[in-house]
Amino acid sequence: MKIAVLGTGSVGQTLAGRLAGLSHEVVMGTRNVAESLSRTTPDAWGNPAIGTWATQNPHIKLVNYSEAAAFSDGIIVHAMNGFAAIESLKQAGEANLSGKILLDITNPLDFSKGFPPSLFVSNTDSLGEQIQAAFPTLKVVKTLNTVTNPIMVNPSIIPGDHTIFVSGNDADAKAQVVEVLKSFGWAAHNILDLGDITTARGTEQILPIWVRLYGVLQTPMFNFHLKVAH
Amino acid sequence: MKIAVLGTGSVGQTLAGRLAGLSHEVVMGTRNVAESLSRTTPDAWGNPAIGTWATQNPHIKLVNYSEAAAFSDGIIVHAMNGFAAIESLKQAGEANLSGKILLDITNPLDFSKGFPPSLFVSNTDSLGEQIQAAFPTLKVVKTLNTVTNPIMVNPSIIPGDHTIFVSGNDADAKAQVVEVLKSFGWAAHNILDLGDITTARGTEQILPIWVRLYGVLQTPMFNFHLKVAH
Numbered sequence: 516m517k518i519a520v521l522g523t524g525s526v527g528q529t530l531a532g533r534l535a536g537l538s539h540e541v542v543m544g545t546r547n548v549a550e551s552l553s554r555t556t557p558d559a560w561g562n563p564a565i566g567t568w569a570t571q572n573p574h575i576k577l578v579n580y581s582e583a584a585a586f587s588d589g590i591i592v593h594a595m596n597g598f599a600a601i602e603s604l605k606q607a608g609e610a611n612l613s614g615k616i617l618l619d620i621t622n623p624l625d626f627s628k629g630f631p632p633s634l635f636v637s638n639t640d641s642l643g644e645q646i647q648a649a650f651p652t653l654k655v656v657k658t659l660n661t662v663t664n665p666i667m668v669n670p671s672i673i674p675g676d677h678t679i680f681v682s683g684n685d686a687d688a689k690a691q692v693v694e695v696l697k698s699f700g701w702a703a704h705n706i707l708d709l710g711d712i713t714t715a716r717g718t719e720q721i722l723p724i725w726v727r728l729y730g731v732l733q734t735p736m737f738n739f740h741l742k743v744a745h
Numbered sequence: 746m747k748i749a750v751l752g753t754g755s756v757g758q759t760l761a762g763r764l765a766g767l768s769h770e771v772v773m774g775t776r777n778v779a780e781s782l783s784r785t786t787p788d789a790w791g792n793p794a795i796g797t798w799a800t801q802n803p804h805i806k807l808v809n810y811s812e813a814a815a816f817s818d819g820i821i822v823h824a825m826n827g828f829a830a831i832e833s834l835k836q837a838g839e840a841n842l843s844g845k846i847l848l849d850i851t852n853p854l855d856f857s858k859g860f861p862p863s864l865f866v867s868n869t870d871s872l873g874e875q876i877q878a879a880f881p882t883l884k885v886v887k888t889l890n891t892v893t894n895p896i897m898v899n900p901s902i903i904p905g906d907h908t909i910f911v912s913g914n915d916a917d918a919k920a921q922v923v924e925v926l927k928s929f930g931w932a933a934h935n936i937l938d939l940g941d942i943t944t945a946r947g948t949e950q951i952l953p954i955w956v957r958l959y960g961v962l963q964t965p966m967f968n969f970h971l972k973v974a975h
Binding site for chain 1: 953
């Protein structure tokens with residue numbers, strides 16, 4: 516497939532790299548290509564800046580949001596900072612998005628008042644719903660937002676079964692996203708369809724316990740396994 | 746121990762019954778004893794009304810909130826409807842609560858606008874924090890609020906390991922609550938101390954996905970097992 520990844524941070528890099536490794540044609544979308552390519556200072560966690568990463572991954576072309584969305588033949592991965600989510604899609608352009616699937620990983624985290632972050636939308640709404648409402652012809656499928664990026668694309672980092680959630684209004688779009696998840700290594704029985712996009716409220720509101728667990732465990736390499744009595 | 750259970754719904758009944766079965770002396774607190782004893786119509790799920798339950802459990806005396814709190818020699822279980830949580834404690838009386846441990850199971854669920862329920866406090870605050878702020882001399886320990894009541898007191902309903910969270914400001918109070926959890930069957934390695942009472946935001950915000958999972962799974966008999974990469 517021809518897949519666009521919007522977002523050049525560690526989530527975007529991880530998704531783009533993994534998808535390219537699975538033989539998809541991948542481009543990465545950014546606001547300003549020249550500015551992105553000039554960045555070479557690693558982030559606080561030691562992740563490479565996008566300029567460095569792009570040099571190391573010449574098979575993944577860095578283009579602007581609208582070129583990236585236009586390139587996609589069906590799936591657009593949305594790995595933006597939550598605050599930039601809707602603006603980046605506006606720049607991508609409704610015509611380039613229409614009818615395509617948005618595999619939406621964004622979380623509405625607000626670190627502006629320090630730790631713990633709050634959610635800038637929650638409870639009676641979600642970022643997934645806001646994106647779907649702003650782009651009605653886009654098929655938004657929220658998933659992968661409850662795990663750290665290495666686990667997203669390689670769930671075997673956590674031994675045994677553990678669960679990933681899928682939310683979205685379009686059954687066919689969810690089925691296609693599930694195939695992507697399976698290609699990353701998620702077992703079918705560990706992929707749980709929660710229902711329509713309003714269920715993104717549930718997964719986005721996992722973040723408040725996620726950030727506390729990161730603090731307690733001192734590692735982001737964890738996930739939940741949903742277990743049901745028989 | 747002499748334990749008070751505030752709340753006469755299915756959570757209160759389950760906790761009171763289990764604690765009495767573990768040879769604690771247990772009383773149950775309610776707003777109006779005579780009115781509670783007169784109730785005999787089962788709820789929508791077929792759970793017995795408190796009047797029926799009290800007749801079947803004569804060893805657990807039904808008293809008002811202040812008598813219940815005064816009876817406790819250390820632990821008060823808080824199993825109220827979220828909206829009634831702080832008012833019931835006001836009726837219990839600060840003097841009867843002071844220095845005691847509140848094992849707080851309440852969730853800020855608001856079903857007034859139908860399904861899915863919203864949370865009447867969330868994100869930058871929690872019901873656990875509101876209770877702690879309203880009753881500074883009470884040692885609030887939030888726990889058990891992420892599972893349905895049969896699992897609270899009998900975790901083996903779910904096979905294998907699965908996780909229960911504890912939040913609270915007082916280390917000794919948390920240690921005593923952990924002993925109660927262990928007596929219910931929770932293995933020590935499945936009890937996770939998230940930190941101070943502000944971490945109740947994390948567990949209370951699990952409810953939005955919990956209610957959706959109940960809908961998808963068609964059973965409340967589930968829980969999460971937190972798994973960490975090694």
